[in-house]
Amino acid sequence: MQFRDARHNSPNHVLLAVAVALVVASVFCARSLWIPASRIENLHVRAVVLSVTEAVAAYASTTGLDDAVPRLRSSFLGLTGLSEHSSWDSRYFNRRNGSSNREDVVTPKTAERLPDSTETVPVPETLPGMPDGIPDGMTAAAEAPAVAAEAPAAPLVSSRIYSRDNPLPVYFFGDSQVFSLASGLSRLAGKDSAIDIDFLAIHSSGFIRDDFYDWPRKLEDTLADKEYAAVVVMLGMNDYQNFWTDDRRALKKRTEGWETVYRDKCRTIIDTALSRAMRVYWIGMPRVKNPSYDDNLSYIETIHNSVADEYSPDVLSRISLRSVIPGDGKPYSESVEIAPGRVQRIMTEDGSHFTVEGGQLVMQGLFDRLVRDFPFSELPVAQLPE
Structure with a gap:
């Protein structure tokens, strides 16, 4: 049948x-x-x-x-x-041979790296530590210095005086976290501000896997097309993963070989930014809800700090997020009290990304740092959430 x-x-x-x-x-x-x-x-x-x-x-x-x-x-x-x-630009997305194989990658400028410990670096009059990154009126539970313990930066000497008619050009780039952080910084600056912020956020990108998105090449091309006085870097949230080297070696995270190559990749991007901009600001990792992910980001943060220590604070500044929200030694929190009886949500539902309002609060430290490091005819005033 x-x-x-x-x-x-x-x-x-x-x-x-x-x-x-x-x-x-x-x-x-x-x-x-x-x-x-x-x-x-x-x-x-x-x-x-x-x-x-x-x-x-x-x-x-x-x-x-x-x-x-x-x-x-x-x-x-x-x-x-x-x-x-930017989301369709095949010049930087999904490139089998990333910047690590190119011969024209920017090399470090000798003045950017700190010399051997036996030498001394003359540093002009230093700036005091950054002020609190949370506005006045916020409860003590949410208050913390905007920058973790670090060497204070020297005032930047610039021949330009920035104003609303001649704003300070800032380029803010990185992973998906940049959407809220750069938007928050733009809100702090306000409309017709003396600080002009361009930003690019590429989901899932990082210091590693330039075969997915070639940040060194993108950064080099962007900074060659337009002059920026300051560059802000936010990468690392997607970097806790194993990867292959160009010579086909498998590198596993939390190993010495992995850390060595990862540090080199961080230096490549920082050096590229410093080759064009007067100053670079390197944003730290946030406190996130998932304990395992938070521990991984703490590990990444430790490596970032060690790389940043190789540079003079006159050209590279580390900007801490964790010391601002929720504060040093404090657990994850999805909201903070910004005034008596007023609570502001600062984290999205995924527990990893800031809301725009959260970005506005946590970026006040960077905003204040920009105001201190560059000369303005009239000091910009931060526009905080109302």
């Missing part, structure tokens, strides 16, 4: 059709096959899958079939005007 309906294909036919479709699609999309493969968490499985994608890509390249989809994509982006949009 035959049960198969002649009007429909058998399961084997369907599976065969799907397999053929996948093979054809793989050949036409061969240049991009490595992208999903590179997201595999297990490094050894990732290596095997990447080897397969490389074989497919090699065949597609010899036949020229891998050129059709990229051309179609470029035409679509050009017609729609999306080619210059």
